Amino acid sequence: MAVTFSISVSVDGYVAGPNQGTDHPLGEGGEALHDWALPLRTFREGHGREGGETGPDDDVLRETFERPGAAIMGRKMFGGGPGPWDESWKGWWDDDPPFRYPVFVLTHHPREPLVFDNGTTFTFVTDGIESALEQARAAAGERDVQISGGAQAIQQYLAAGHVDDFQLSVAPVMLGGGERLFEAVPPLDVEIDRVVATPNATHLRYRVRR
């Protein structure tokens, strides 16, 4: 059982472009970070669609979908909703969030858990990252805990020394600004675990040494 994350990042180190907002959840140009993933069979399946490409990119994506037994995400990734914290808002994914396992959302706003038919639950954790990790570990059992994002949640778990391994899917895009993945993260001792290279993205996996 590992604590891990897997995220798409631009060549210049951003996980979202500049001027993020309701119109541009991933910032200007940020959609291109996921161009490699959208045509894939695993991505389409996760969003209730058929068909799609297979191959090394799809293998990587399938693994990141299948490894976790639970996930943790920041409030912004869950989706803050159209206005201030809105209890009718079910997250960006509407009625079929592509997780199918328990998700723990870091927030300052208490809220009852959200339970979906497909196996996804969102539990809102207001007492900090350690509590969320404890709950996620218990829910994941033998499987991994995935820090789904955004950058701030990943940074907090990296800084606290909880991450065992991680994968960067480096998309061939230079966003020129936006939200950096690595900000306020202390030095870490890492080693290369695996590299999968395709014309669409380079998937770099690292293990954190203790």
Added chain:
Amino acid sequence: MAVTFSISVSVDGYVAGPNQGTDHPLGEGGEALHDWALPLRTFREGHGREGGETGPDDDVLRETFERPGAAIMGRKMFGGGPGPWDESWKGWWDDDPPFRYPVFVLTHHPREPLVFDNGTTFTFVTDGIESALEQARAAAGERDVQISGGAQAIQQYLAAGHVDDFQLSVAPVMLGGGERLFEAVPPLDVEIDRVVATPNATHLRYRVRR
């Protein structure tokens, strides 16, 4: 003939660690950025030593040594010298700088060119990056112009739209701070040109689309 750069960068996007200075030219921890290169035959040759490892990392390094016909570097990479601009200072490399082609140094301090027996010349350019590029192109002939660094010189040429392709040798190290490679660089349209992956580093080469 292409304008290009090739640089070692940490997983978290730094080309030097924090607190750069005379004691730590590459900042704290920054030496580890070049761990992949030091044992290689090409690196040792370039520094007048024999032996060393061959293989894919060495092939990449040899290419970056052999492709250029001229180079451009910032004043800091040339080496500012022990005190204020010191005409007796011949750069970090002493009497055998590992270039063996004309190098144009961006600086505000006029100085006579430095000529070395091994074919390296340092020409000090005080009238800006466009002038340096023009001189480097003329000196390179059919061969490439290499922007050797540091980060600021690379950023200036990227921002001015002069870079045709570039390579990042991502070293398995997280520095936690220091000098970022990509800072104040506008969005660019890039495509993956080549990836060479070894246990020591991942060499990502991109082409800039116009």
